[in-house]
Amino acid sequence: MKLVRYGQVGEERPGLIDADGTLRDLSDQVSDIDGSTLAPATLQRLAALDPSDLPRVPGTPRFGPCVGKVGKLVCIGLNYSDHAAESGLEVPSEPIVFLKATSAITGPNDEVELPLGAEKVDWEVELAFVIGTRAKNVSKEDALSHVAGYMILNDVSERAWQAERQGQWTKGKSHDSFAPMGPWLVTADEIADPHDLNMQLDVDGVRRQTGSTRTLIFGIDHLVSYLSGFMTLEPGDVVTTGTPPGVGLGLRPQVFLKEGQVMRLEIDGLGVQQQKCVRRAAS
Known part of the structure; x- marks a missing residue:
C-alpha cells in the first residue's frame, strides 16, 4: 500500500493511493497514519479493503508528511561508502547516530526555508523507514x-551550523522545513529489497546525486x-539511513542552495518529492 496524509498543515487526513494512482480517503477506517495505524494487524486490515469502496478525493490536495505524530527522527551519518x-x-x-528535531518535518512538496544567517544549506536524498x-x-x-514501511526523506542541512560551530550535528539539521517526508509511505511488503533501490536528486534540473x-x-x-540496543524504537519512529554522493559539500567547488x-x-x-527554497523575514 501507498499510505498518505493529505490536506492543509495541521489538518491532514489519512488516505491511500490506489493502483490507478487515485487518492482515496481512509478517515472512516483510521484516524491518522501514525504509530497506532502501523501495527501489523491494522495494516493487514487496510490491505484487505477494496480501494474502489473508499471515497475518492477530488482535486489535487496538498500532501503532508506521510507519517504523523513522529516520536523520534533518528538519522544515520556517513552510511554510504561512496559518500x-x-x-x-x-x-x-559502527553507525554514526544523531537526532533531527521532529519540528523540522514537513510535507514532501512544501517549501524549504533558508534560515536567517545561513550560507551553506545543502541537500541529501535519503531512504527512511518507519x-x-x-x-x-x-x-x-x-x-x-x-519495519512498517519506507519513504523518501530530504535531510536538509546547514553545513556551517553542523560542522563549523561547537556542539552536535543536530543544530545544523533541525531548522523548520529541514525534513520533507513522503510523498507516501510504502508498506514493507511492497519493497522486495530495500537494499537495492536507485535514488537521485536534481537542483534546478541539474543532476546532483545519483546513488x-x-x-x-x-x-x-x-x-x-543496533539502535534498539541504545533506545527503544516505538511505532511511528522514523529512521533515515544516510545519503549517497553528490551533496553540495562534496562538490569542488562547493555549491549550496539559494533562494528560488x-x-x-x-x-x-x-x-517523487519536490521543494522550492525560500527566505522569510524575521518574525
Whole structure:
C-alpha cells in the first residue's frame, strides 16, 4: 500500500493511493497514519479493503508528511561508502547516530526555508523507514519484522551550523522545513529489497546525486538491531539511513542552495518529492 496524509498543515487526513494512482480517503477506517495505524494487524486490515469502496478525493490536495505524530527522527551519518569517499572520511566502524528535531518535518512538496544567517544549506536524498512494532534489543535476524514501511526523506542541512560551530550535528539539521517526508509511505511488503533501490536528486534540473542503497555500509536490519540496543524504537519512529554522493559539500567547488532553487528527489518505488527554497523575514 501507498499510505498518505493529505490536506492543509495541521489538518491532514489519512488516505491511500490506489493502483490507478487515485487518492482515496481512509478517515472512516483510521484516524491518522501514525504509530497506532502501523501495527501489523491494522495494516493487514487496510490491505484487505477494496480501494474502489473508499471515497475518492477530488482535486489535487496538498500532501503532508506521510507519517504523523513522529516520536523520534533518528538519522544515520556517513552510511554510504561512496559518500564517505567524497567527504574524505574513513568508513565508520559502527553507525554514526544523531537526532533531527521532529519540528523540522514537513510535507514532501512544501517549501524549504533558508534560515536567517545561513550560507551553506545543502541537500541529501535519503531512504527512511518507519517502525511498526516496538523494538528493544532485537536481533539482526528479527529486525526487519519491526519495519512498517519506507519513504523518501530530504535531510536538509546547514553545513556551517553542523560542522563549523561547537556542539552536535543536530543544530545544523533541525531548522523548520529541514525534513520533507513522503510523498507516501510504502508498506514493507511492497519493497522486495530495500537494499537495492536507485535514488537521485536534481537542483534546478541539474543532476546532483545519483546513488543506490546497494552501497549502504550498514543495512536496515543492522540499523534496527543496533539502535534498539541504545533506545527503544516505538511505532511511528522514523529512521533515515544516510545519503549517497553528490551533496553540495562534496562538490569542488562547493555549491549550496539559494533562494528560488528547486530540489527534486526520487527513489525507486517510493515516488517523487519536490521543494522550492525560500527566505522569510524575521518574525
